[in-house]
Amino acid sequence: MASSLFLLLPLLLSAAATAVTASIGVNYGAYADNLPPPSQVASFLKSSTTIDRVKLFDSNPDFIRAFAGTGISLAITAPNGEIPSLSKPPGAAAWLASSVLPFLPATNISLILVGNEIMATADRNLIAHLVPAMRSLKSALSSAGYPHVRVSTPHSLGILSSSDAPSSGRFRRGYDRAIFAPMLRFHRDTNTPFVVNPYPYFSYNDRTLSYALFRPNAGVWDPVTRINYTNMFDAQMDAVHAAMDRLGFGDVEILIGETGWPSAGDPGQLAVDPATAAEFNGKLIRKVTSGRGTPRMPGRRFETYLFALFNENLKPGPTAERNWGLFRPDLSPVYDVGVLRAGQTGRPTPAPSGTKWCVPKPGASESALQANIEYVCSTNMVDCKQIQNGGSCFLPNTVQNHAAYAMNAYYQAAGRNDFNCDFRQTATLSTSDPSYGTCKFTS
Numbered sequence: 389m390a391s392s393l394f395l396l397l398p399l400l401l402s403a404a405a406t407a408v409t410a411s412i413g414v415n416y417g418a419y420a421d422n423l424p425p426p427s428q429v430a431s432f433l434k435s436s437t438t439i440d441r442v443k444l445f446d447s448n449p450d451f452i453r454a455f456a457g458t459g460i461s462l463a464i465t466a467p468n469g470e471i472p473s474l475s476k477p478p479g480a481a482a483w484l485a486s487s488v489l490p491f492l493p494a495t496n497i498s499l500i501l502v503g504n505e506i507m508a509t510a511d512r513n514l515i516a517h518l519v520p521a522m523r524s525l526k527s528a529l530s531s532a533g534y535p536h537v538r539v540s541t542p543h544s545l546g547i548l549s550s551s552d553a554p555s556s557g558r559f560r561r562g563y564d565r566a567i568f569a570p571m572l573r574f575h576r577d578t579n580t581p582f583v584v585n586p587y588p589y590f591s592y593n594d595r596t597l598s599y600a601l602f603r604p605n606a607g608v609w610d611p612v613t614r615i616n617y618t619n620m621f622d623a624q625m626d627a628v629h630a631a632m633d634r635l636g637f638g639d640v641e642i643l644i645g646e647t648g649w650p651s652a653g654d655p656g657q658l659a660v661d662p663a664t665a666a667e668f669n670g671k672l673i674r675k676v677t678s679g680r681g682t683p684r685m686p687g688r689r690f691e692t693y694l695f696a697l698f699n700e701n702l703k704p705g706p707t708a709e710r711n712w713g714l715f716r717p718d719l720s721p722v723y724d725v726g727v728l729r730a731g732q733t734g735r736p737t738p739a740p741s742g743t744k745w746c747v748p749k750p751g752a753s754e755s756a757l758q759a760n761i762e763y764v765c766s767t768n769m770v771d772c773k774q775i776q777n778g779g780s781c782f783l784p785n786t787v788q789n790h791a792a793y794a795m796n797a798y799y800q801a802a803g804r805n806d807f808n809c810d811f812r813q814t815a816t817l818s819t820s821d822p823s824y825g826t827c828k829f830t831s
């Protein structure tokens with residue numbers, strides 16, 4: 389049973405190397421009537437999570453003010469309807485003066501988004517004024533003494549006319565040279581990012597589920613670049629990059645304005661549950677912060693905002709629409725995606741204190757337990773040294789023993805909630821201390 393250590397070591401090394409730079413954002417949508425006040429949300433994010441960026445779909449002053457002094461970096465959105473007026477310098481200056489400048493620099497507003505998915509509205513008037521509005525806002529910010537505040541606008545992947553193979557990605561005809569070329573020139577000139585919302589969730593079917601979820605799969609071959617794509621996220625991002633490259637702007641930074649996976653859907657909906665949402669979002673966070681990039685963009689990191697912070701009970705449409713959140717309105721996590729700081733539960737009341745240990749369920753498979761070890765040791769919440777060679781819990785060198793140590797340490801660090809000892813139903817709570825010899829299990 390020497391296998392577990394071999395699998396573990398490279399993982400530990402890479403987790404240590406990326407720990408410091410990991411930075412993740414969330415979309416703070418508030419289409420709900422049961423959410424806590426913004427000030428409570430801001431202090432919860434700062435004290436209990438590793439989320440260091442927040443994106444708003446509007447510029448509500450109560451929300452912007454709530455983040456003052458938190459150091460959390462804020463992206464705010466100017467309303468679609470303001471775009472024609474923002475395109476004129478006096479309109480841009482007036483909107484900045486009323487909606488942004490009063491909060492700078494106390495609130496760290498680092499990005500202003502001009503409207504949301506404007507190209508998808510097909511509103512000719514808004515589309516025609518979009519790039520001019522971005523330009524005049526950016527120069528108004530510079531004149532006001534805030535040249536570092538970035539300006540952009542988010543796009544759905546509907547901006548692409550073709551993305552069968554990523555290399556065939558191109559912007560819709562009619563918009564490519566007229567809108568996207570000047571927009572990308574603006575981004576290059578001002579060193580600001582092109583913002584896209586890639587959602588594998590909206591493109592998967594029963595045959596492509598593994599491809600959408602970064603699981604082992606047969607891959608999708610791009611005959612032009614001879615790249616074998618092994619996940620849908622890479623393919624979507626590279627299709628966007630191919631479209632940019634085609635216009636000569638492959639160097640412009642790309643920022644992910646939204647992506648995610650809902651945790652509940654309608655009866656019979658495939659792969660919409662907390663475990664799958666945790667899997668997609670967890671793998672996505674590691675992917676975008678790893679610095680591995682994509683096949684066409686090796687080495688890039690992507691500033692990313694998950695959708696969404698909360699389940700939003702007033703959103704219309706299918707059940708999944710109201711279940712995109714990482715957190716419930718009472719600040720408890722819907723599932724564990726690794727953004728809680730050690731010891732934080734998010735719950736207003738402390739977890740019960742009867743001593744329990746989290747151990748593998750009888751009959752749990754070795755591969756599942758191995759996956760638990762890899763997950764726990766990649767979270768930075770647990771020190772896995774004790775189960776490495778030389779550690780006091782290394783022997784017996786079995787997957788079962790190492791998993792028991794790691795899963796328990798995670799349960800204790802994550803806040804000792806029952807849901808911290810689930811591991812896709814491969815774990816159970818025990819009232820007897822599994823410690824032996826010099827190997828002490830945390831409690």
Ligand SMILES: *[C@@H]1O[C@H](CO)[C@@H](O)[C@H](O)[C@H]1NC(C)=O
Pocket residue numbers: 458459460461496498
């Ligand atoms: C503001 O956010 C940026 C990241 O966007 C960060 O680099 C900077 O340190 C933050 N500033 C403050 C004062 O917290």
Ligand SMILES: *[C@@H]1O[C@H](CO)[C@@H](O)[C@H](O)[C@H]1NC(C)=O
Pocket residue numbers: 605606607608609616617618
């Ligand atoms: C693509 O990669 C997958 C996963 O590594 C592999 O199973 C498949 O054989 C590859 N396909 C091609 C055409 O190289």
